[in-house]
Amino acid sequence: MATDRSAARKVFDSFARAVADIPDGAVMMIDGFGGPGGMPSFLIAALRDQGARNLTVIGNTAGLPGFGAKAGQEFITTAVLYENRQVRKTIASFPVPRSPSVMTPFRKAWQAGEVELEVAPQGTLAERIRAGGAGIAAFYTPTSAGTDLAQGKETREFGGRLHVLEHALTADYAFIRAHRADTMGNLTYRGTSRNFNPAMATAARVTIAEVDEIVPAGEIDPEAVVTPGIYVRRIVQRPGAGQ
Amino acid sequence: MATDRSAARKVFDSFARAVADIPDGAVMMIDGFGGPGGMPSFLIAALRDQGARNLTVIGNTAGLPGFGAKAGQEFITTAVLYENRQVRKTIASFPVPRSPSVMTPFRKAWQAGEVELEVAPQGTLAERIRAGGAGIAAFYTPTSAGTDLAQGKETREFGGRLHVLEHALTADYAFIRAHRADTMGNLTYRGTSRNFNPAMATAARVTIAEVDEIVPAGEIDPEAVVTPGIYVRRIVQRPGAGQ
Amino acid sequence: MKQPMDRDVMAMRVAREFQDGDVVNLGIGIPTLASNYIPEGRRVTFHSESGVLGYGGVLDDGEGDIDLINAGGQFVAPLPGMSVFSSADAFAMIRGRHIAVAVLGAFQVSERGDLANWMLPGRGIGNVGGAMDLAAGARRIIVVMEHVTKDGQPRLVRRCTYPLTGLRCVDLVVTDLAVIAVTPQGMELRETAPGYSAADIQAMTEARLTVAKDVREVEL
Amino acid sequence: MKQPMDRDVMAMRVAREFQDGDVVNLGIGIPTLASNYIPEGRRVTFHSESGVLGYGGVLDDGEGDIDLINAGGQFVAPLPGMSVFSSADAFAMIRGRHIAVAVLGAFQVSERGDLANWMLPGRGIGNVGGAMDLAAGARRIIVVMEHVTKDGQPRLVRRCTYPLTGLRCVDLVVTDLAVIAVTPQGMELRETAPGYSAADIQAMTEARLTVAKDVREVEL
Numbered sequence: 001m002a003t004d005r006s007a008a009r010k011v012f013d014s015f016a017r018a019v020a021d022i023p024d025g026a027v028m029m030i031d032g033f034g035g036p037g038g039m040p041s042f043l044i045a046a047l048r049d050q051g052a053r054n055l056t057v058i059g060n061t062a063g064l065p066g067f068g069a070k071a072g073q074e075f076i077t078t079a080v081l082y083e084n085r086q087v088r089k090t091i092a093s094f095p096v097p098r099s100p101s102v103m104t105p106f107r108k109a110w111q112a113g114e115v116e117l118e119v120a121p122q123g124t125l126a127e128r129i130r131a132g133g134a135g136i137a138a139f140y141t142p143t144s145a146g147t148d149l150a151q152g153k154e155t156r157e158f159g160g161r162l163h164v165l166e167h168a169l170t171a172d173y174a175f176i177r178a179h180r181a182d183t184m185g186n187l188t189y190r191g192t193s194r195n196f197n198p199a200m201a202t203a204a205r206v207t208i209a210e211v212d213e214i215v216p217a218g219e220i221d222p223e224a225v226v227t228p229g230i231y232v233r234r235i236v237q238r239p240g241a242g243q
Numbered sequence: 244m245a246t247d248r249s250a251a252r253k254v255f256d257s258f259a260r261a262v263a264d265i266p267d268g269a270v271m272m273i274d275g276f277g278g279p280g281g282m283p284s285f286l287i288a289a290l291r292d293q294g295a296r297n298l299t300v301i302g303n304t305a306g307l308p309g310f311g312a313k314a315g316q317e318f319i320t321t322a323v324l325y326e327n328r329q330v331r332k333t334i335a336s337f338p339v340p341r342s343p344s345v346m347t348p349f350r351k352a353w354q355a356g357e358v359e360l361e362v363a364p365q366g367t368l369a370e371r372i373r374a375g376g377a378g379i380a381a382f383y384t385p386t387s388a389g390t391d392l393a394q395g396k397e398t399r400e401f402g403g404r405l406h407v408l409e410h411a412l413t414a415d416y417a418f419i420r421a422h423r424a425d426t427m428g429n430l431t432y433r434g435t436s437r438n439f440n441p442a443m444a445t446a447a448r449v450t451i452a453e454v455d456e457i458v459p460a461g462e463i464d465p466e467a468v469v470t471p472g473i474y475v476r477r478i479v480q481r482p483g484a485g486q
Numbered sequence: 487m488k489q490p491m492d493r494d495v496m497a498m499r500v501a502r503e504f505q506d507g508d509v510v511n512l513g514i515g516i517p518t519l520a521s522n523y524i525p526e527g528r529r530v531t532f533h534s535e536s537g538v539l540g541y542g543g544v545l546d547d548g549e550g551d552i553d554l555i556n557a558g559g560q561f562v563a564p565l566p567g568m569s570v571f572s573s574a575d576a577f578a579m580i581r582g583r584h585i586a587v588a589v590l591g592a593f594q595v596s597e598r599g600d601l602a603n604w605m606l607p608g609r610g611i612g613n614v615g616g617a618m619d620l621a622a623g624a625r626r627i628i629v630v631m632e633h634v635t636k637d638g639q640p641r642l643v644r645r646c647t648y649p650l651t652g653l654r655c656v657d658l659v660v661t662d663l664a665v666i667a668v669t670p671q672g673m674e675l676r677e678t679a680p681g682y683s684a685a686d687i688q689a690m691t692e693a694r695l696t697v698a699k700d701v702r703e704v705e706l
Numbered sequence: 707m708k709q710p711m712d713r714d715v716m717a718m719r720v721a722r723e724f725q726d727g728d729v730v731n732l733g734i735g736i737p738t739l740a741s742n743y744i745p746e747g748r749r750v751t752f753h754s755e756s757g758v759l760g761y762g763g764v765l766d767d768g769e770g771d772i773d774l775i776n777a778g779g780q781f782v783a784p785l786p787g788m789s790v791f792s793s794a795d796a797f798a799m800i801r802g803r804h805i806a807v808a809v810l811g812a813f814q815v816s817e818r819g820d821l822a823n824w825m826l827p828g829r830g831i832g833n834v835g836g837a838m839d840l841a842a843g844a845r846r847i848i849v850v851m852e853h854v855t856k857d858g859q860p861r862l863v864r865r866c867t868y869p870l871t872g873l874r875c876v877d878l879v880v881t882d883l884a885v886i887a888v889t890p891q892g893m894e895l896r897e898t899a900p901g902y903s904a905a906d907i908q909a910m911t912e913a914r915l916t917v918a919k920d921v922r923e924v925e926l
Contacts, residue, residue: 033536037554068559120614122573127379127581142378158410192534192555224467228795229787252507277779280773281773364838366839370798378580378623388873445578473584
């Protein structure tokens with residue numbers, strides 16, 4: 001049964017310590033939806049400082065400046081990992097800003113041939129991550145059938161409609177941005193900041209959550225838990241309240 | 244945008260009216276987990292009284308007396324539909340009581356050859372229903388590989404492990420037992436009464452929810468909604484408070 | 487006098503398609519504008535692949551909350567009866583055919599309803615976002631776009647030359663010049679902007695148009 | 707003197723396998739009993755396919771809540787830090803290999819670790835419930851059962867003759883007479899009930915047993 005001693009086991013006191021063991025070549029799930037809401041910025045910054053290289057980064061974007069942010073609001077995205085040349089492969093649905101004239105560290109790295117890109121439809125990406133966490137090896141979806149993104153993939157008709165076989169994604173580490181954690185690792189989110197975080201939390205060997213506050217077990221209504229603690233290995237509280 | 248007038252559209256004032264249009268031959272998703280918690284008993288009773296025949300019933304059980312109930316507690320399960328000879332096919336994971344000596348209407352109908360049975364592993368059943376609601380035509384699962392329940396199904400290795408191809412399930416109608424609904428059809432549940440209900444709610448053309456209470460839109464925290472209103476077509480309140 | 491529709495008129499025309507009770511997903515740009523013109527007496531619920539159902543209008547920077555955005559990253563207002571959910575759940579709704587209408591922008595639409603709206607050829611890198619999921623999943627796809635490109639090239643084409651988003655998925659196209667339905671028999675011109683004849687429209691359209699018996703000027 | 711283990715001793719022996727931090731799924735019967743014997747200082751979280759994680763002990767009829775049951779339909783106690791979720795999510799946890807240990811009953815276990823526990827041959831109808839999902843998904847499967855049938859037939863067999871639940875999935879078997887590990891080389895006898903020799907155990911076992919170098923009487 002849960003005891004108070006268990007509290008200390010998941011709660012880490014620094015972002016640096018929480019990411020310290022990430023090795024070169026690790027497969028990472030990080031991003032939220034692209035904006036500051038749902039973005040595990042402190043964990044990303046810690047990974048930049050930690051310096052692991054040859055990473056694969058799975059996320060909705062590859063760092064979009066200003067997306068979903070207040071005017072002039074600064075926030076750290078996975079862009080800093082491209083800037084620091086830590087990434088060798090990206091799987092994303094919306095990798096670059098809409099305007100081709102907006103240069104980003106990812107776009108620069110991609111143009112220089114330093115990073116490999118796999119573009120996946122956003123819903124397929126979310127479902128592949130969910131499948132990875134749920135022990136589903138692969139699934140048939142109608143999304144992308146007949147398009148360039150289905151090239152080289154197996155297809156098959158179901159109910160007279162062409163479907164594409166898509167494979168599960170898993171990761172070594174997932175960085176999660178949640179609102180509240182209890183000491184058992186149960187998480188809640190805020191609004192659309194939920195996005196890719198709950199699925200990513202299920203699909204990594206080690207899931208690390210960056211949260212606004214950590215409360216004792218029992219403080220989160222069992223009905224309101226979005227990510228059950230079984231999926232969360234490490235929790236770190238962001239400095240300051242709220243954000 | 245939501246207006247107060249919308250309230251009246253999903254809320255039905257009688258169980259009989261809510262099930263009136265179910266035709267002979269309909270595919271139904273009903274059950275909860277087997278016990279009174281999560282069982283849409285009033286809707287089941289209304290369907291018995293309505294009399295539609297040749298139904299396919301997809302559910303975890305096919306009516307288990309006493310399961311998950313207080314000693315002597317009476318509750319209506321899908322058993323009444325078998326008793327009334329309304330069912331021609333069942334898909335279930337736990338169709339009969341553990342003891343072969345406990346006779347149930349389903350067991351009797353099955354022994355008499357009046358009802359066809361497909362047994363599915365519980366997790367595969369839940370995932371097939373979820374897939375039906377999520378537009379996934381089929382998926383590969385390791386569950387049941389190499390067993391009798393995989394006979395006649397396609398298999399394939401992923402990562403050196405045998406997987407079975409399982410197809411999505413959808414229904415014409417789902418009966419849902421929830422705790423609270425708002426007038427937009429958003430639902431919350433209580434404890435383990437959630438079980439198959441949220442997945443079933445997504446997988447039917449017409450989802451009908453039986454709830455303890457109906458509150459105005461805005462009374463349920465957007466973060467705590469388990470079944471978003473998009474999935475719920477009709478809502479009926481159970482007589483009396485609580486149950 | 488020939489009078490192309492402006493962005494707001496196009497949005498208004500699109501909004502007339504929304505039926506009472508519809509759940510609608512709006513793309514960025516003119517599609518988002520359509521939320522300002524819901525016909526009186528119809529209840530429409532908005533869905534965004536950012537993970538929210540039943541949200542309200544777009545908010546400005548001051549009122550906005552970074553934890554409540556639409557798929558374009560704009561801040562939106564909460565409404566009573568709103569719910570939030572994960573991306574996996576948001577796309578389960580889309581792929582599972584629970585969205586009545588998606589309104590999307592496009593580069594090209596072919597006469598059989600193929601849609602190209604995610605990638606410009608030659609750009610090398612494309613943002614697909616949720617476009618393919620919406621194309622495959624929404625029960626009805628309305629495209630809203632300029633009738634021709636800036637260079638005057640038709641966007642309604644026999645076959646798309648841009649990378650496809652989805653096959654045979656578009657149901658209705660609203661442009662600044664016309665309203666055109668995609669039917670099993672091909673494209674049918676149903677409404678024109680004021681002052682345009684069917685021949686005017688066909689002249690700016692590569693796709694072959696049939697003309698509806700009751701073709702008329704667009705009404706709002 | 708030969709002293710078979712009783713149900714509580716078997717449950718106690720099973721519980722010794724739980725490691726600190728494990729999430730454990732317990733089948734009905736002796737497996738459920740194991741929750742009473744968690745070793746001091748180890749934190750174990752219980753999962754049930756009824757849709758709950760972090761619940762407490764079994765409650766009697768009076769205290770029970772019909773909205774908080776385990777997979778066997780028994781009422782269980784809430785605990786701080788508990789969470790509830792749907793069946794689809796409960797089995798995502800199982801299939802996705804997030805459950806450290808499942809403790810299951812069985813009719814037969816084969817020497818390569820095949821499990822038969824869901825259907826008696828000839829009964830015509832079987833309740834599979836979550837058995838196959840647990841067999842395929844839990845990271846470690848411990849079977850707890852009587853060493854032989856009521857008729858004295860071995861349950862540890864060369865090949866299962868009953869319908870299979872899962873292939874090569876069992877890691878450890880705890881019976882009333884012995885503790886036997888399933889290794890890549892086959893079954894290994896590790897512990898015996900008091901007074902039983904390795905030869906005694908093999909005599910009641912159809913599967914071929916190797917005897918661990920440090921085979922010993924079961925310790926609790």
